[in-house]
Amino acid sequence: MAQPDTVTRILNTAEVLFAEHGFAETSLRNITSKANVNLAAVNYHFGSKKSLIQAVFARYLDPFTERFHKALDELEGRYPDGTVPLEILLEAMAQCVLEVPGERNSLKVFMRLLGLGYSQTQGHLRRYIEEEYGGVFSRFTELVRRATPELPDVERFWRLHFILGTVIFTLSGLDALRDIAEKDYGEHVTVRDLVQRLRPVVVSAMSAPLPPVAMPRVEVG
């Protein structure tokens, strides 16, 4: 079997090392040695470590956004009034996330990278992701807005991030949690099982009753 060329060999190795140990904790020498590639190759092909990190993300996010856009196109066509039911929207997003890495590496790496992208304080990464892929997300949230007209805008904003937290946190820490679950309950869980479990929880979260209106706090002398 022919070895892939240098840049994909670097990307393949880098993404699993990043996912395993984080960005700052993974040295270029560690990557290049495991990839059987010269150290200088990274700076030659990518320019810098930062750009390598972004390239790792792009290889996942580019096909994802493409699929997601297509899926939303299809949905908007199927519901000509522009109001797609919430469950359908969430389901479409879940399917797109599930399909993307299937071709190549594991979904686990993808989710772990997403989690790191949010938590690790690599400023450049956050900016890069927002600029490059903010478009699909706002398109999605606009559809969610039409699907949940009863929700105040602020409330919907926060709830979307609540469930984003649930998904990223769970799937990105999946390995550790899976071990515990398997040890304590003897049940081997796949990512698809988890999505199955997430579905009703996410839907319930989005349609929870509104919180009591915040009283402006009045100082009592």
Place this chain on the structure above:
Amino acid sequence: MAQPDTVTRILNTAEVLFAEHGFAETSLRNITSKANVNLAAVNYHFGSKKSLIQAVFARYLDPFTERFHKALDELEGRYPDGTVPLEILLEAMAQCVLEVPGERNSLKVFMRLLGLGYSQTQGHLRRYIEEEYGGVFSRFTELVRRATPELPDVERFWRLHFILGTVIFTLSGLDALRDIAEKDYGEHVTVRDLVQRLRPVVVSAMSAPLPPVAMPRVEVG
């Protein structure tokens, strides 16, 4: 105003730098210079950078676990059959989280550290937290078990981690989200507001309908 002694000066500076930039991205020299302390002081007082990180966590988690244990004691006394309603349990936990850092620094730093502790792949930290503070958590989950007897054990396990993800993810990324929310909706949000919003969402998530039973996949020839 008298300056606090060296070790607390180090801890005070370290915790905000860690929360801002992560552990690996924060150098001891950065900490010691901002704390007006000699570089060697860290290794003298704490032994190593790892131990400093653990000490930063301990200063938050020790008082938290103490309060949390007391709160659970009080609840178990109030409900002698050992069945505390779920809402009360969640409320108690929220209150303990909110109260702890009030004395000293901001709740924001605490939550950010918690998020980093989960996502950053500092193996020693995970182990330290589990060994040192796993006790309260399992006590809490046992109470949750009694409060939700209708939930299968596995399902409850996952749902607890779902909402854990929501809370940590949201509160730990609060700063960035707050900026967006304020810009888009002109509404300044405090941590307490967020807890207000989280309450109904979390309760709904825990009491969502069970997912459809997973069919064992049968290969169709």
Place this chain on the structure above:
DNA sequence: GAGATATTCAAACAATTGTTTCTAACCGGG
């Protein structure tokens, strides 16, 4: 106040980091 202990300090240590440089090898088109 002398002596012992605890703390601070500047300096150096050894290891590792990302990046650059320059040379050698490759490879397709004249």
Place this chain on the structure above:
DNA sequence: CCCGGTTAGAAACAATTGTTTGAATATCTC
């Protein structure tokens, strides 16, 4: 065949990392 630009390679670079050392200073005890 050999020449052009592209890729691979070994080595060195400069900067930064956590940690250690040994002397100076402060703090406390008897």
